[in-house]
Amino acid sequence: MSNLRETYKWIDEYNDKKLTPSPAAARFIEIVFDGERYESKALEHAQFRTTLPFARTECFAANFIDVHQLINNDANESIKNVYELTLQIKNKVIDYSPGDTIGILPQNSDEVVNVIIDKGSELKAKCHDSLHLKISAEAATQKRVPKMPIFLPACQTSLYKLFQECVDFHAFPKKGFLSALVNYNCLSDATERRFLSILASREGSALYTTEIFQQQTTFYALLNRLHSWTFTIENVAVLLEHLPRLMPRPYSISNSPLTTESSIDYDGQSTILKVIFSLNNPPGITTRMLQQLIFKYEVELTLKLDTRDQFVNAYTRQSNHFQLTNGDLERPLIMIAIGTGVAPFIGFLEHIQEQRKRKHTKKSFTWLIFGCRYKNKQICGERLSEFVKDGTLSKLSECFSRDANTKTKYVQDCVRNEATEISNLLTDATGGIASKVFICGNKKMSTDIRTAVEESLVKAAQCSAIDDAKLIVDELVKSGRYIEDIWI
Known part of the structure; x- marks a missing residue:
């Protein structure tokens, strides 16, 4: 995104122009705190019980049982590190064919989530408190009652878990979202609000194209670029209403259902799945999560500690005909x-x-x-x-x-x-x-x-x-x- 001087230049150019803002949808999500700390279900991702894209099975916890680095780039940036990850779904036999894929549910890093949490003292104080989401009373009386996004959980959760596991901060912000951020006082600085207002307006279409699309500016980049963000319990739901789903990442299954490695103590009542993936530089959201989990797994393995807490939430996806029949x-x-x-x-x-x-x-x-x-x-x-x-x-x-x-x-x-x-x-x-x-x-x-x-x-x-x-x-x-x- 442009530097501060260029930002002020844009604002000066639009100083005398009347702006036609993009319409921002009315608020409809209400956050209701339950008056207690959130007790996380250790094996359940926030999207565990939601409707998952292209799902063939329910979501399951898949434990790490082996990690093998297939390619080490030896600090050569033109080569990607490649890993083979072996997963075990305990007490669950899953039918699949060679060529089928699994969807792994990702998590935003703590670093990303804390950028949001640190923007408001209220959020810091209550980010781990138990809550549930509902359609606000005002929205419920409208002729067309808005629906809760299908990727947000209906059960108890917390702000931190919602931000970490449900919404994609690395998406490109749409104009209606930018208008909502201005309308609901998510920025305290008048100059920065004006800048977002220009981006969201009809008159600022050229600026929006340059600053957002051409420069690939995500909402997370905006969070770090502007400095007067002020999120409260009252306005933070605007993020849940406008940010898209943190999408599960598909991976091809790289082993046959007929084979297991001889080194695995296979009990016959579980499913063994292998996936092969590479690490981009910088890695994506899911591969970064896998990289961190692999590091923890290898440390625990080296120290002869219990590695059973290293797992991912995943599901098998519907076949797209790319399978060996x-x-x-x-x-x-x-x-x-x-x-x-x-x-x-x-x-x-x-x-x-x-x-x-x-x-x-x-x-x-x-x-x-x-x-x-x-x-x-x-x-x-x-x-x-x-x-x-x-x-x-x-x-x-x-x-x-x-x-x-x-x-x-x-x-x-x-x-x-x-x-x-x-x-x-x-x-x-x-x-x-x-x-x-x-x-x-x-x-x-x-x-x-x-x-x-x-x-x-x-x-x-x-x-x-x-x-x-x-x-x-x-x-x-x-x-x-x-x-x-x-x-x-």
């Missing part, structure tokens, strides 16, 4: 991934390996095209080599974008280099069971792969023009044979 076990499979996008394919290959051991399926062709930056920092490199060695993985094509002497740098280049084989598989030119292609990576990668596949179809003479190739891929998508799992 029983019908896929004997068909040719092409799997394309970059980075941690390989996680679901580790689960795929584990499942195929176990099914073949049990003689539940015949051997079929499996091909993984996998890209990362450096050969010596490859995620699950040894595991992939083992899959190749025992025949679970028929073909492994590796791409390393930062290695100078690598043959192929990017996965889309590999697709082009293997145009004939890929085209034959996709168009069933080899006969037999129709193949499937699964792609896991970011949006740019998925776009590049699709372009490379279309070009490969033309190059291999499966069609004469790109427009025809696009139609072939479109048909593969419609028939469920070209499936993507894309992150932003």
Whole structure:
């Protein structure tokens, strides 16, 4: 966000202008204190009993039972640290398929929450007191009674828990929210109130675009940028009314439901789930939480203390068709991934390996095209080599974008280099069971792969023009044979 001098410049430019403020919704949430300290249910996140996005199961507590660092960046900022986290859901058997995902409920850090709490003496005094939320009496008499946001708990909670586990302070503030902050006296300084009023006005649209969208200014950045915030018990509910949900973070399950590690004392009455994730710099809300929990877990493990208090709240999400079904076990499979996008394919290959051991399926062709930056920092490199060695993985094509002497740098280049084989598989030119292609990576990668596949179809003479190739891929998508799992 702009510095103080630029802020005052903007205010001076709008000094003589009449502002047309964005309408701010009327207040509707009332905070009712219960007259006692909040007794937290240790294993329950504030959103534990709320309606969770894309939920297939109820929420559950998943305990840490193993942490393995797959990649150490050795202080090289171009490489991300990568971890494999093993979770146990005790006394609960959860049915899932390779490729399914879990949603992990995040927490804002204490540092973030305290920025809010420190803005008012009332909040400091009562932030851990028990309360419940209700629709205010005035709002309840309106013709259209507002509804409580579905991510806010109906049970007893506390301000601290609401701020830590329910609302996203890192969201971009909308104009109506900025107007509400001014209307309900959340800033004591007249100049700072004027600045927010300009941002929220029709006349200040150019300023809003520059200061909020172009400079990626979140509400948390505003909290630290302006200095006269004054939150009270009377006005703090405006944050609950306007800030969006602190969204659960989806992670692909990276193990087969048929396998468990031999080192785990598995009791047969629980579920073991593994997830693989990387740490951005700076890390996101959920990965920062996981990083802190992993640190505590490793300290407790080193000191031979009880590690059972290290857990996350999670749930299994509805399938988006990116999963290995029983019908896929004997068909040719092409799997394309970059980075941690390989996680679901580790689960795929584990499942195929176990099914073949049990003689539940015949051997079929499996091909993984996998890209990362450096050969010596490859995620699950040894595991992939083992899959190749025992025949679970028929073909492994590796791409390393930062290695100078690598043959192929990017996965889309590999697709082009293997145009004939890929085209034959996709168009069933080899006969037999129709193949499937699964792609896991970011949006740019998925776009590049699709372009490379279309070009490969033309190059291999499966069609004469790109427009025809696009139609072939479109048909593969419609028939469920070209499936993507894309992150932003």
